[in-house]
Amino acid sequence: AQSVTQLDSQVPVFEEAPVELRCNYSSSVSVYLFWYVQYPNxxxxxxxxxxxxxxxxxxxxxxxxxxxxxxxxxxLRKPSVHISDTAEYFCAAQPPGNTPLVFGKGTRLSVIA
Amino acid sequence: GAGVSQSPSNKVTEKGKDVELRCDPISGHTALYWYRQRLGQGLEFLIYFQGNSAPDKSGLPSDRFSAERTGESVSTLTIQRTQQEDSAVYLCASSLLAGGTEQFFGPGTRLTVL
Known part of the structure; x- marks a missing residue:
């Protein structure tokens, strides 16, 4: 079965610093891969x-x-983060065809001024 | 040009009551998905509609959950005899074609079962 693992549940980082949010997937077939962001509310x-x-x-x-x-x-990477990047980030995978997305548990990125 | 809309935005109910959640997809989108997001968890797939095909119900957690969609328009997700573990944000998404195209998400319905 398809699964997606986001290795970090929370990532604090200072403003203007680089960030990397990690995502690994498991699948025996080719997949499409996505990153979604969810801002508060x-x-x-x-x-x-x-x-x-x-x-x-x-x-x-x-x-x-x-x-x-x-x-x-x-x-997922960004060379220089802003305060406005504070959000929850979700990695997702989708096997080709008419299938729903399989999501990781999310990584909460907190950008500190 | 509206996006996916969902109603209500918040719903508080008592254990044992039935609830109905509504999703209005983007006009013309043939695929519609329901997901559930419990606290601290990722999104779990619940059910998927694609055009006039039979829906994929493989993600529904129990027979208390059901969903309907009329054509390519509104969908309703019904939870009967709600339990406290049903408390979650229920998200709806639609897409123009399945398989690699963007799914557009609604803002969700936050369900709290007391």
């Missing part, structure tokens, strides 16, 4: 997605992620 918003092609994917708000098939990872 709001719905989920797509940050970026990997379907195929280039393994480095750029998303909104300066975030990027790299698909690593050998390590089954899809870590």
């Amino acid at each position: 709001q719905g989920l918003q797509l940050l970026l997605k990997y379907l195929s092609g280039s393994t480095l994917v750029k998303g909104i708000n300066g975030f990027e992620a790299e698909f690593n098939k050998s390590q089954t990872s899809f870590h």
Whole structure:
């Protein structure tokens, strides 16, 4: 069965510092990979997605992620965070076809001034 | 040009009561998903509708949960005889096509069972 693991439940980081949020997936088949962000009291918003092609994917708000098939990872990075990046971040996987997303448990990013 | 909407935004109910949650997807989106987000957990898939096909109910946790969708429009999720463990945020999402396209999420309904 498909599973997604987010290794850190909480990540505190100072403003303007770089950040990496880790995500690993397990699947015996190819998958599509996603990162969603949930700001306080709001719905989920797509940050970026990997379907195929280039393994480095750029998303909104300066975030990027790299698909690593050998390590089954899809870590999210930003070189310099802002206070406004404080939110919950969810990694998700979807096997090709008409299937729902499988989510990790989320990582709470707290940016400290 | 509205996004996915859900109602109510908050629902407090007593154990044993039935509740009905509503989702209005983006117009034209053929796929509609229900997920549940319990405190400190990721999102759990509940049920999925795709056009006129039979829904995928494989994520429903018990027979107290059911959902309906009329065509490609509104969906309702019903929880009968609510239990305290049903307390969660229930999220609805819709997408134009399944399989790799973006799922657009509503703001959710926060259900509290006392």
